[in-house]
Amino acid sequence: MAKSLMIVDDSATMRKIIIRTVRMSGLEFDRTEEAGNGKEALEKLQESPVDIVLCDINMPEMSGTEMVKEARKLDCCKETKIIMVSTESAEELISGVMADGANGYITKPFTPEKFQEKLTPFMN
Amino acid sequence: MFGNTAECAADSAGQGCLSDLKKVFNKLASVNQVQAEGVLNGPFQLFLDQAGLFVLAGVFVMLPEKRVLETIRGGTLKDADYINDAIKEVGNLLIGSWDRVFREEQKGHKHFKQTGTFVGSIWDNPEESIGLAVEQPCRYVICRMKVDDFPEFKCAAVFSEQLFAAEDPLQAPQDAEPAAAPEPEPQTEPKATPLPEITYTEDNPGPVSESIRQMTQHIEQNDTTGTTAAASAQALPKLSAGQIMNPAVLWVDPEDTVEDVLRQMQQHNVGYVLAGRDGQIEGLISRSDIAAAISPYTRPVFSHWRRPMDDAALQIRIKWFMSRPVHTIRPDVSLQTVMETMLRCSVRGLPVVDAGGTPLGLVSAYDVFGALLADAGVSMSGRPQQAPCGG
Numbered sequence: 001m002a003k004s005l006m007i008v009d010d011s012a013t014m015r016k017i018i019i020r021t022v023r024m025s026g027l028e029f030d031r032t033e034e035a036g037n038g039k040e041a042l043e044k045l046q047e048s049p050v051d052i053v054l055c056d057i058n059m060p061e062m063s064g065t066e067m068v069k070e071a072r073k074l075d076c077c078k079e080t081k082i083i084m085v086s087t088e089s090a091e092e093l094i095s096g097v098m099a100d101g102a103n104g105y106i107t108k109p110f111t112p113e114k115f116q117e118k119l120t121p122f123m124n
Numbered sequence: 125m126f127g128n129t130a131e132c133a134a135d136s137a138g139q140g141c142l143s144d145l146k147k148v149f150n151k152l153a154s155v156n157q158v159q160a161e162g163v164l165n166g167p168f169q170l171f172l173d174q175a176g177l178f179v180l181a182g183v184f185v186m187l188p189e190k191r192v193l194e195t196i197r198g199g200t201l202k203d204a205d206y207i208n209d210a211i212k213e214v215g216n217l218l219i220g221s222w223d224r225v226f227r228e229e230q231k232g233h234k235h236f237k238q239t240g241t242f243v244g245s246i247w248d249n250p251e252e253s254i255g256l257a258v259e260q261p262c263r264y265v266i267c268r269m270k271v272d273d274f275p276e277f278k279c280a281a282v283f284s285e286q287l288f289a290a291e292d293p294l295q296a297p298q299d300a301e302p303a304a305a306p307e308p309e310p311q312t313e314p315k316a317t318p319l320p321e322i323t324y325t326e327d328n329p330g331p332v333s334e335s336i337r338q339m340t341q342h343i344e345q346n347d348t349t350g351t352t353a354a355a356s357a358q359a360l361p362k363l364s365a366g367q368i369m370n371p372a373v374l375w376v377d378p379e380d381t382v383e384d385v386l387r388q389m390q391q392h393n394v395g396y397v398l399a400g401r402d403g404q405i406e407g408l409i410s411r412s413d414i415a416a417a418i419s420p421y422t423r424p425v426f427s428h429w430r431r432p433m434d435d436a437a438l439q440i441r442i443k444w445f446m447s448r449p450v451h452t453i454r455p456d457v458s459l460q461t462v463m464e465t466m467l468r469c470s471v472r473g474l475p476v477v478d479a480g481g482t483p484l485g486l487v488s489a490y491d492v493f494g495a496l497l498a499d500a501g502v503s504m505s506g507r508p509q510q511a512p513c514g515g
Contacts, residue, residue, distance in 0.1 A: 013185060013209040026440075058237075087220025089227060090235050107224065109217045113444055117416070124433065 002030035003123060004050040008041040008067065009085070010059040018054055018085065024112035027119055038067030042074070049076045052122055054106075057086040057097070065097050072101035081122040085110065128183055129449040130271045135278065137265045142250060143258050148266060148278050149173050152204060155242045155254040156215035162226075162234035166287045169254055170218060174199060175277035176269060177243065180218075181210035183271055196275060204243050212241040218279075261285040361499035365462050366455030368495045369476045369485035373398055378406050378443035382417045385409060385442045396473040396486055399446045405475055405483055407446025417445040452477045455484055459495060462487055 005022065007015045015034050022029070033050060035041035039062040041053065053071075057064040064084055071077040083104040084097055094105050104118045138144060151174040158168050172180065175196040182192035185207060195203050204211060216238045223236040242253045251257045266280045374397040376385050389397060389411060399407040419434035420426055451469040453462060455476050465474060472489040 011209050011213050013207075014213050017184065017213075026444075087216050087223065088235075088237070089220070089224055108220050113416075116444075120433070124431075 002028070003052060004031040004033070005029040006033040006035060006041060006044065006050045006053045008035045008038065008053060008059070008064065009056040010036050011056075012036075014056070021110060021112050022054075022115050022119070025116040025119070026112075027116060027123060038062030038064060038070070041067055042070055045071065045077055045080070046074065049080060051079075051081065052119060053080055053082045054085050055082055055102075057084060057088050057093075065093075065100065068097055068100045068102050083118055128272050130269065131449075132267050132269045132279075135266045135268045137263075139263045140261070141258070142256050142260045142262055142282070145171070145264060145266075145280060145282070146247060148280065149246055152177065152199065152201065152244060153246050154204075154211050154215060155246060156219060156238055157240040157242075157255065158219055159237045159239045160235070160287075161237075163230065163232035164226075164287065166284075167239070167255065168284065168287060169256065169282040170215065170222075171246075171280040171282060172215070173278045175275055176279055177204065177211050177214075178207075179271050179274045179277055180214040181207045183274075184214050185210045189274075192274065196277075201244055208243060211243055212238075215241050256282070256284060263288075360459050360463075361495060363459045363495050363499075364455060365453050365457050365459075365474070365476050365487050366484065368459065368462075368491045369455065369487045370491060371485040373475070373483065373486045375400065376409070376442060377401060378441065378446065380442050381439050382414060382442055382445065383438040386414050386418070386438075389414065395490075396488060398450075398475060398483065398486070399442060403482060405450050405452070405477075407443065407448045408450045408471075408473060408475065409442060409446045410473060413445045413447060417442075447471070450475060452481075452483075453487070454479070459492065463492060466492070 007018050009015045009018065019032060029052075031050070033044055033048070035044055037059040038055070041055065042062070045053070055064040055067060062070075064086065068082055068084075071080065071082060081103040082101065083106060084094075084102050085106045085108060087108045088094075089107045098105065103122070106114055106118055149171055153174060154172045154177040156170040156172075158170055160166060160168060178192055178195040178199050181187075182195065187207070219236050219238045226233040226236065244253065246254060247258070256262065262282050262284050264280050264282045266278055268276050269279055270276045374388060374392050374394050376388060376397050376399050378399045378401075380399075385397060389395075395411050397409050398405050399409055417437060417440065419431075419437055421430045421434045422438065451465060451471055452475045453465055455478065457465075462474065466472060466489060474487050476484045476487060478484055
């Protein structure tokens with residue numbers, strides 16, 4: 001079944017790069033949404049939920065870590081898989097955000113293979 | 125990230141003041157402000173010269189090659205503004221990569237975080253634009269970088285001397301300006317406890333500042349004397365890569381499937397294969413790469429749970445899993461250089477190529493172990509042709 005994806009990153013360039021990398025990984029989505037921060041992402045998710053969210057951490061207005069906590073309180077996001085994508089690689093940060101409800105973590109710089117590895121388990 | 129080849133090598137290093145860098149970063153530059161936490165504690169700067177910022181950002185957003193070359197030569201601030209977001213993101217990725225290297229290799233390292241990016245001419249008012257005065261005492265490491273076929277460019281890590289003074293709790297008060305009045309004690313946090321005594325050994329190179337100090341001294345020494353061999357290297361056997369390499373290397377086509385390559389590796393009992401055509405190396409594949417590509421459910425013991433996607437993964441072309449770019453060495457380099465290259469590049473297999481780039485063989489970490497053991501008089505008969513496993 002086709003899946004939907006949302007990219008959350010305050011950099012428009014990085015959002016495009018992630019979309020391109022996901023495409024290079026061979027994974028296909030029937031719908032791809034974009035949001036510039038956690039707040040905008042939550043608003044869009046409430047209007048139209050997606051299956052998988054790829055979310056940056058350091059963003060203005062609402063960070064990725066805050067977004068994960070808030071998303072997990074929403075019924076519409078209970079089944080949404082949230083993968084963090086960030087240059088931050090401190091273990092305590094990763095374990096913290098995973099404990100808050102994230103489903104995976106990809107560190108930048110990333111490769112198409114990394115997206116394939118992390119997203120494939122959620123594609124069925 | 126997208127199959128581009130990138131090379132980086134130390135160019136020079138020194139201790140002086142910011143103005144020493146004027147010759148290198150005399151046009152446009154991007155300066156990333158980095159906040160370090162851990163053994164290196166405080167802000168430092170990561171510089172990219174004009175060619176660097178246009179090449180990296182241009183490749184990142186896939187600008188036409190011609191456009192990138194134009195901006196390298198005559199790009200303006202307006203051109204940089206056009207890709208400002210990409211310049212900032214490239215800086216962020218460089219800092220992220222560096223953070224990862226430090227996390228793996230530097231005990232006590234906590235965090236590097238990008239706190240800002242300046243793009244423009246540094247020298248108009250550097251104190252305001254990048255937080256460093258022209259005569260600010262600092263230490264710097266300049267590197268040469270090359271991406272694909274674009275012209276070489278330079279980047280530099282610049283560390284203010286204050287960063288090192290603050291690190292040593294005993295040194296800091298002596299270096300400080302005589303204060304007219306004592307600073308009020310902070311109300312919230314208790315004073316940091318003195319750092320434990322650190323013994324500098326090969327296993328424990330000490331704080332980052334010590335590593336940087338050693339690095340700058342080492343490069344400076346090489347600049348003046350050309351000396352490269354450390355005293356400890358004299359204990360290593362006098363062997364070259366060509367003497368320990370395995371000349372029988374298995375080749376596959378990048379378009380071969382994971383299943384094809386796995387079968388060939390099993391048939392020939394090798395741990396590494398080269399991917400490419402007409403003697404041109406395009407990638408290196410280890411059994412670790414294969415292990416990462418295939419599902420554990422393809423193993424007979426898990427066959428009950430095997431799904432169609434597990435079989436589908438075996439049909440993916442190997443080009444998506446091979447390691448790129450491939451680090452290579454020349455046959456005449458010493459065993460020490462082989463080991464250093466493996467450590468620096470975090471690889472356990474290095475193709476050996478001649479001056480024209482023609483592959484001659486492959487050295488694996490197991491070949492290095494074999495050479496060291498042979499030198500110590502330990503016989504290793506029955507060793508496989510290449511490493512039975514590894515990455």
